[in-house]
Amino acid sequence: MSSAAEQEAVAGAVAAEEGRPAVLNGARGRVPGVPVRPGAPVPLGARFRVGPDGVAGTNFALWAGGAEAVELCLFDERGKETRAKLTELTHEIWHGFVPGVMPGQRYGYRVHGRWDPWTGARWNPAKLLLDPYARAVDGDFTLPPEVYGHVRDWPQQHVADTVRDERDSAPYVPKGVVVHDDAPDDEWQDDRRPKTPWADSVIYELHVRGFTRLHPGIPEELRGTYAGLAHPAAIEHLVKLGVTAVELLPVHQFAHEDHLLRRGLRNYWGYNSIGYFAPHAGYAASGTTGQQVGEFRRMVRALHAAGIEVILDVVYNHTAEAGELGPTLSLKGVDNRGYYRLQADARRYADYTGCGNTLHVVQPQVLRLITDSLRYWVTEMGVDGFRFDLAAALARSMHDVDMLSPFLAVIAQDPVLRRVKLIAEPWDVGSGGYQVGAFPPLWTEWNDRYRDAVRDFWRGALPDVRDLGYRLSGSSDLYAWGGRRPYASVNFVTAHDGFTLRDMVSYEHKHNEANGEGNRDGSNDNRSWNCGAEGGTDDEDVLALRRRQLRNLLSTLLLSTGVPMLVAGDEMGRTQRGNNNAYCQDNEISWLDWGLLEEPGWKALFELTSRLIALRHRHPVLRRRAFFSGRPHSADGLRDLAWFTARGTEMTEADWYAPAATLGMYLSGRDIPGRDERGAQILDDSFLVVLHTGHRPVDFVLPGTPWARRYEVVVDTSREEQAREPGAEHPAGTEITVPERTVLLLRVTG
Template identity: 85%
Template sequence: MTSAAEQRAAAQGRAGQGGAPAAATAGARRPEPPATAARPGAPTPLGARFRPGPDGTEGTNFALWAGGAEAVQLCLFDDAGRETRVRLTELTHEIWHGFVPGVRPGRRYGYRVHGRWDPWTGARWNPAKLLLDPYARAVDGDYAAFGLPPEVYGHVRDWPEQHVADTVRDDRDSAPFVPKGVVVHDDDDWADDRRPRTPWADSVIYELHVRGFTKLHPGIPEELRGTYAGLAHPAAVEHLVRLGVTAVELLPVHQFAHEDHLLRRGLGNYWGYNSIGYFAPHAAYAASGTTGEQVGEFKRMVRALHAAGIEVILDVVYNHTAEAGELGPTLSLKGIDNRGYYRLQDDARRYADYTGCGNTLHVVQPQVLRLITDSLRYWVTEMGVDGFRFDLAAALARSMHDVDMLSPFLAVIAQDPVLRRVKLIAEPWDIGSGGYQVGAFPPLWTEWNDRYRGAVRDFWRGALPDVRDLGYRLSGSSDLYAWGGRRPYASVNFVTAHDGFTLRDLVSYERKHNEANGEQGRDGSDDNRSWNCGAEGETDEERIRALRRRQLRNLLSTLLLSTGVPMLVAGDELGRTQRGNNNAYCQDNEISWLDWSLLAEPGWRALFELTSRLIALRHRHPVLRRRAFFSGRPHSADGLRDLAWFTARGEEMTEGDWYAPAAALGMYLSGRDIPGRDERGAPILDDSFLAVLHAGDRPAPFVLPGPPWADRYEVVVDTSREEQAAAPGVVHRAGAAVSLGGRAVLLLRVL
């Protein structure tokens, strides 16, 4: 065995003084262009900011934090790709800055940062690599062209001894192979925009992919499909309005890159959870151009959605970047200050990885915290968005190593006058030790509630041993969130998300079918909690097809009648399928794109109509979207409690009933004396409802609770029916035994 120091000495000896072998340097580097100096400029704001100079000269101020760097060169590119290098000689509080006259919006640029090459201590400076400005507001480069040739790696990828491969510096110029930042000037003050500002309790979230939602939409002009402009088109907005959702949650729209292993298989990162530019709208989703035009196009999309009363929430990935681990490319932060931006192990050559993506941003570092919060404020104040869903949020909440709910990141968000006012959603886990934190985030936050997902899936596939957990999930998950002033809307309830089966696939497949991903089935979860209703995949047997549609109605009804904030996935309301692929992150094709022709099929059209009707019902009735947890105590003069549970015998459940297997469960929601006041300051009064969930496979009687709970009940929803038009309006007397269809939800209004 040789020591790390001996390996380092051996590698440096073979590579030569520059740290790179002859194969990596001979004939590879172009002559350096002449360098000029910039005016001093200002250290703030970070990034490229177009403005008049002190003497009225038009130009752009550039500022880059690069704490450990020895020198920084700004690289400007003209339309022909010719490079001009400008030395930034001013250094203020670790920020290199300069003002360059004559640089106008649309100019492309990057940085070369000089410093030591010593991977054993975490130092990976390499001026041969052109680096993207972390604060670039636009990135010029298209979706397909951003590949990862050997030149974009800071180390020599083909070094024969793999155990030291990442320690041998590659001096080939990466500039021809990487996208460039773009100088953007947009002084839009949003004076004509009206943000919807929907209260959390009234929210219905719709998770969608900008490209996938619009790519096949027949009502959107072909040249706009797959773009921000396509999502802003009236045909796209009309569907959202008819459905009744209050917010779209966009899968990542920060500029992202593709992983090498996908590119080698002819695939790409479709979902976008591989960010490289936290201020730049992903260029490939722009119909109008990529030299700054994408910024205005994104803003116009936000305005169109706001005008329709729909909020815009971004799924953001601040936990890691596209630079992966020690064997990953050098695109931005790794070359600016590797040790300053990333969490490193005790062996500083290696990266701490709490994300499964090779690296983890070191959010405890002030410059990293500033990068994230500056980015968040930018998207709120200058791009008009209304909130964020934080991917692997537990990784952001780690202080040194452990998840800490008093961490700098959470503390800064809580006191920020801009960010504390927008919607904040945590994916409350990461893959590190102690990373599962469902229910633990502080009161400002809401959370994806995967406990809800598991309980509802298990109930409808007949796998719950009892109904204790289901009762908590249907009524707002008070066991998780009733602390510290948190409310039921802290729980974002979902049955499906982008990651996993679609709703249709959940009732059509018992195992994943990810062959198209090319990973021999190693990718994607094996814990799907799905049931295929008797046949794996698509079938022509109408009995199974009808059962699947019924199960979809059951799952959607359960979701939209539960207390908390419901989240739908785009296309679930009309039977979208990914053909059993439960990890379609690399499928930019018909597997992932929404198939709008489904709306022409009667069964799927009926599913859309039911979903829209349930959302409208939720909007009309505050008892279905409570702002406070149920107490279980009487609130009205007649002694009725705000929440009661009933067995199929029409009797209130006892403690023993909660521990026993049950195919049917009745949930009574009282609309009397709902906590809070309406807009006029009057007490909130609403109808009362009885929701009956029956997971048994055969019809069964359910006795409707008698007085004082009700005298009569009117059927509002009956999922045993394909078409709902015939079911609503039927009235039953209290105490009667109604026949529940096998596997069905019955919603009744108290008369």
């Protein structure tokens, strides 16, 4: 590959040969007026290259199946636009090679065609469109009337989206940026992926901006950015905690909704994608004309070097263009009918997402867009897996959710994608959209039934413990089919959407007034308990109880079979002041307050969380690769899993159906499926987990032989500070007092 200087020289030579000036400015230069050569229909997007004749330039290719014409629009640094028609059309792809167009060049498209909203045709060449395959985006989306394909202020509401708006949107929308895909990056070339097995994984959901925005150890100019997350101070926290993967809230380029902008707010979470190949420019410290790509890669490499995988939360179910009254930013203007699901009345959109539109994944070009994007993030950006927002919407064939749908079938056979971590949010908002436990092998799922059972148990709202037993032991009722394993269940108590863990024990009602929607937004089904006071309080008893409940919830999560997912800040008592829908709060409500770690109570919570994660890593019995059988596997009758009442007797069917505040779970380390690296049978310690949610202490009889002869206390959540030395030992068969609202972890010592 030629150097940048050589490429500029080549471009200049071409310009001189053709008798025209070459207007170049480093990597951001371009040569206006260059005739468009035929180029190639693949790959899609803008790809800089040096041709076999030594001419440097960029090949542009855009799928626009029903279009009548496509114009490529190039923009200089002052915003001046130069247009060139793409005249080559191959298999519905418009393409052309433009000599002299260098990395850093900003561009967009204008697509011509019929305006007939009643049949779903919404072409409007007055609207500059973002390339769906743009690998970098420069500028931010604002939503004045000019960016709408229809006349937004038409006085008759019932035809508001049917009158075409002829105003130019180019001054108001960001542009795609040509990226040097093959740019040398020595730091990226020696990247080593951690490749943590699913069963060994501990996931940490975080927001790039919110995690780093207030971190005192990160230089101020890097806070809120990919570079900030790559900083040693940020990574040190992750390493101390012991997580194996970060799950990043959306980092695809996204836009802000009009109703938020009008209230002076912004989309903070990012679930409003508009560029599936571009790292969100707002999180870049180094620049937005392609530099964000290298910065993202360096972040991935830094996390990998620390042994941490990178999982992206991706939103392929809908885009930021909303419904028929939404803006025209990209796909809607490229080919509305080709990209979106429409109703029988094609003027309207089928909405299985609650966001106004749904991508029509059954269409080959849409499926190609998604899978091309996924492969790009894996092969060229170093990503290790994906969590699919509203995955049920992607699995719909005609209308119904179909586990043999084209999307799931393509993922299953793709040699790149079937090897990475795949997490489904297994529902959408449409009819039949709730699909927990139904996704096929290869997939893991967010298990909201785990969340609900654990929350209800610790607030004293479970009618019996049948469901809890399944959730603690890997949810075999949901996942023990098709060769799936316990790690198909991603266990969580909180996620970005809803209360933080601290707020879950501090509020019984949402407090979303800051969102400007009259507290109507956000879920009312929080399954929370405020421990006796709503929100802030000076009552030390209430505060102590809240911290104990946090210890109970985190201990339950990290001692359960399956893959635990923590939300950033829960390990140190982060609060959103009762806001359970902080999607638009790009401020202290959402950002992590690192000063919490200076407070003894919250520092102790962090240390307990880190200790529990370390226990998982040390003991394979806490992260089993196969479901428990519950059957005896030795002459002494010892089983891999057993359940006990407070009386020290094994649970009967009647016990499972009765209300219970106390549950004992015995995990045998003598019967763990699989072998270690040397081929030897895996052996581990055995443990007894006692969960007691009653408001008074309980006497618990420790199970005797064959389960154990002695027990040692390892974790006791009734204590603010956990003992560092070995805990008290108790002979089997003796009665111990379990304090109110406590988790005990006891190790079998004989």
